[in-house]
Amino acid sequence: xxxxxxxxxxxxxxxxxxTERDALMPLLRRxxxxxxxxxxxxxxxxxxxxxxxxxxxLVRIVEGRLEEGVFLPEANAADVAEREDWPLPRxxxxxxxxxxxxxxxxxxxxxxxxxxxxxxxxxAGDVRDAFGEPGAYGGDSLTLALPLLRITxxxxxxxxxxxxxxxxxxxxxxxxxxxxxxxxxxxxDAATLVRIYSGRSLVxxxxxxxxxxxxxxxxxx
Numbered sequence: 001x002x003x004x005x006x007x008x009x010x011x012x013x014x015x016x017x018x019t020e021r022d023a024l025m026p027l028l029r030r031x032x033x034x035x036x037x038x039x040x041x042x043x044x045x046x047x048x049x050x051x052x053x054x055x056x057x058l059v060r061i062v063e064g065r066l067e068e069g070v071f072l073p074e075a076n077a078a079d080v081a082e083r084e085d086w087p088l089p090r091x092x093x094x095x096x097x098x099x100x101x102x103x104x105x106x107x108x109x110x111x112x113x114x115x116x117x118x119x120x121x122x123x124a125g126d127v128r129d130a131f132g133e134p135g136a137y138g139g140d141s142l143t144l145a146l147p148l149l150r151i152t153x154x155x156x157x158x159x160x161x162x163x164x165x166x167x168x169x170x171x172x173x174x175x176x177x178x179x180x181x182x183x184x185x186x187x188x189d190a191a192t193l194v195r196i197y198s199g200r201s202l203v204x205x206x207x208x209x210x211x212x213x214x215x216x217x218x219x220x221x
Contacts, residue, residue, distance in 0.1 A: 009147070013117030014103025016144040017058075021099035023139055024124050028092055031131060036088060038130040041200045042123075045080070047130045052083040052091050054123050058098025061105050061113060071116070115155070118148040119220070122198045125191075129200075137191040137200070146190065149197060149219075150174050156219040158197075159183075159212050165190050175217070184211030 028051070036048035045053070056079035060066060069075055083091055099120070106113045125137035150172065153161075158175040160183040165172060168190065174197075177183070186193060188207025195202055196209070199218050 008111050008114070008151075010107040010109075010111075011103070012144060012147060013106045013114050016117050016121055016141055016148065017099045017103045019141045019144060020121050020124055021096060023141065024127075025092070025096050025099070027128070027131075027133065028095075033088055035131055040126045040130045042126060047127045048088065048091065049080050050123050050126055050130075051095055052080045052086070054120050055091055055095035055098050056080070056083065057116060058102040058120065059094055061102045061116065062098060064105075114148060115152045115219075118145060118152055121145050121148075122194065122200075125194070126200070135191070137194040137198075142190055145194070146172065149194065152219050153197060153217070158217050158219065161186055161212060161217065163187075163193055165193060182211060184209065184217075 036046060036051075038047050039045075040047055040050050042050055053076050057071065057076070060070060060079075103117070106117060121141055122137070124141075129136035153174040154176050159181065160177045161174045162183045163172045163174060163186040165186075166189045173183075175184075186196075186207065186209050188205070188209075192202070192205040192207045194200070195205065196207075196214050197217050197219050199220055202214070
């Protein structure tokens with residue numbers, strides 16, 4: 001199967017964002033402000049800065065402010081810097097608005113922004129991880145995130161990988177076939193698979209990966 005064979009569900013990103021909103025926002029609202037200074041898996045960014053980036057990216061989509069280069073590192077850093085002096089509740093309010101409203105704008109598009117929804121979900125995992133919360137890259141949203149990860153892995157031209165994921169029936173296929181190269185194989189839990197594809201820390205994880213390196217599978221480079 002190729003990217004062109006994949007049937008897009010335009011409302012999948014919306015369902016992912018709204019499900020994540022319902023799980024994440026209560027946690028963020030009750031977390032003490034000092035916890036937001038914790039460092040995350042994103043180099044140089046605290047939990048507060050990651051959330052500021054997420055809020056800015058989603059509201060840009062809502063408001064149609066998608067000029068060229070909008071999601072490049074320089075633009076992301078500028079959005080975070082703009083929010084440096086905002087009160088924390090203002091950042092959380094903007095994030096909640098984005099999680100609520102961006103999905104319908106993504107659904108109306110051609111699929112280019114679908115990966116943004118996946119990235120927002122991964123960043124929510126980054127924040128949970130920084131806070132020491134269990135299930136950082138799992139939870140109720142996982143079954144919505146995995147199909148987006150499959151599509152994104154193909155669009156980002158990672159090699160074919162067949163995954164046997166603990167707790168899920170059957171095999172999942174990611175990436176694209178490479179002529180003359182057999183599919184790589186993964187055996188482990190879903191959160192670890194997400195960590196591999198997103199380049200997050202693999203410390204204290206257990207998995208089997210053959211036929212590909214972790215770096216080859218990265219969707220964010």
